Amino acid sequence: MTYDLSDRRRATTARRKEQVRHLLRSVGVQVEGEEVPYFVEPTPGKFRRNPAVKNVEVTDEQLRTLDVPAEVPAKIPATGLPTAALRHLIDMGLRGGDDL
Numbered sequence: 001m002t003y004d005l006s007d008r009r010r011a012t013t014a015r016r017k018e019q020v021r022h023l024l025r026s027v028g029v030q031v032e033g034e035e036v037p038y039f040v041e042p043t044p045g046k047f048r049r050n051p052a053v054k055n056v057e058v059t060d061e062q063l064r065t066l067d068v069p070a071e072v073p074a075k076i077p078a079t080g081l082p083t084a085a086l087r088h089l090i091d092m093g094l095r096g097g098d099d100l
Contacts, residue, residue, distance in 0.1 A: 019074040020074070021045060021070070022070035023074045023076070023089055024047055024092065024093045025037065025039065025070070026066045026067070026068045026074075026081075027039060027063065027064075027065070027066070027081075027086050027090060028063070028064040029053050029058050029062045029064065030061075030062045030063075030064055031053060031056060031062065035064050035066060036052050037066060037068075038053060038058075038063075038090060046096070047093040047094075047096070049094070060083045060087070063090075064086075065080035065081045
């Protein structure tokens with residue numbers, strides 16, 4: 001059996017990409033008594049702002065971590081992600097997610 005380092009590297013990269021996608025999908029906003037996703041993912045790795053919050057001015061106090069199923073879940077703390085991490089993920093998603 002041959003140990004192929006490049007296969008392992010590809011698998012690790014794919015797993016990290018899925019974890020980042022999971023984190024982006026988990027960013028939510030508290031709006032009018034309910035939590036809604038900040039992003040929708042029309043195709044894998046491509047994100048756009050959820051039309052439900054497109055015209056809403058979102059404050060840091062409204063940001064939430066949603067419970068989103070994933071093939072390879074990211075390790076999200078039980079108390080949710082810190083606001084700084086959520087803001088960073090929003091910035092990534094608004095850039096288009098091409099670097100995922």
